[in-house]
Amino acid sequence: MQSEATVAMATPIPTDTFNLGFIGAGKMAESIAKGVVMSGVLPASRIRTAVYDDDSRGEVFSSFGVKLFDTNKEVVEDSNVIIFSVKPQVVKDVVLQLKPVLSKKKLLVSIAAGTNLSELQEWAGHGRFIRVMPNTPAAVGEAASVMSLGKTATKEDGELVATLFGAIGKIWTADEKLFDAITGLSGSGPAYIFLAIDAMADGGVAAGLPRDLALGLASQTVLGAASMAIKTGKHPGQLKDDVASPGGTTIAGIHELEKGGFRGILMNAIVAAAKRGRELSQN
Ligand SMILES: NC(=O)C1=CN([C@@H]2O[C@H](COP(=O)(O)OP(=O)(O)OC[C@H]3O[C@@H](n4cnc5c(N)ncnc54)[C@H](OP(=O)(O)O)[C@@H]3O)[C@@H](O)[C@H]2O)C=CC1
């Protein structure tokens, strides 16, 4: 069966005339902004956001050179591409408030979970909108992102977003109907893996290792396993078999994981997160 997702094409950004604005200076916006700056695709001086409520968020952004405004309106007016990075529960109000300045000259992007393009386009008053589901490893250039183009977003708009998000990791294009599942897998997924790293380190400590060594080994083991799955292209089941010697240590560990329902638990977590995404879209 052909995959419904494709790796997106990228295009260069004219850095001397281009500004990127974030509406919502939260954790995901910070990860994207840091990743973009680190990649060199856009300098921090070309990124904008506004201080809202909590001044410490503004300080985080200004600490790496992002330009701060007092209002969201100024961010929109001074940006070519605007990324809505507020919580799904407030995105409608925020887009509606900004509608008078959201002209078709602005390419709009939303990263909000459970918020459909049809609604975003209606609130903004036009369809030059792209929905993206990124994840926080953007901050270290290892995001897994997926985008879906709105009604009047052009191929060039898609390529521009692919450049931005391609600079901070990998980006695919997929049908919007897959977005809740994508959110449950890659959007939320880093949290599951952080839990796994923490638990593996705890296991190492329980088995007698010092904490620092246990955490370093757990993190590097996850990184190495992911890198192997990507670089070899081998099925993870084959890679697992290559680690597990007959009557050895690994199969003893795997036996415990299987008794505890490890695979079923991970599958359930992703299905539950996808379901929550669907619920958010129905609110
Ligand atoms: N975190 C993640 O891993 C991922 C998040 N997302 C999506 O990204 C979006 C942001 O998530 P996240 O960064 O985690 O959330 P945060 O709560 O960290 O960020 C949202 C920010 O928006 C601010 N805010 C609230 N109302 C307004 C407003 N009217 N104008 C400007 N700013 C406002 C909030 O301030 P205050 O706290 O003071 O209200 C907060 O700083 C969500 O829609 C989420 O679904 C997508 C993929 C991954």
Ligand SMILES: O=C(O)[C@@H]1CCC=N1
């Ligand atoms: O937890 C959330 O709702 C957001 C969306 C994906 C990751 N974080």
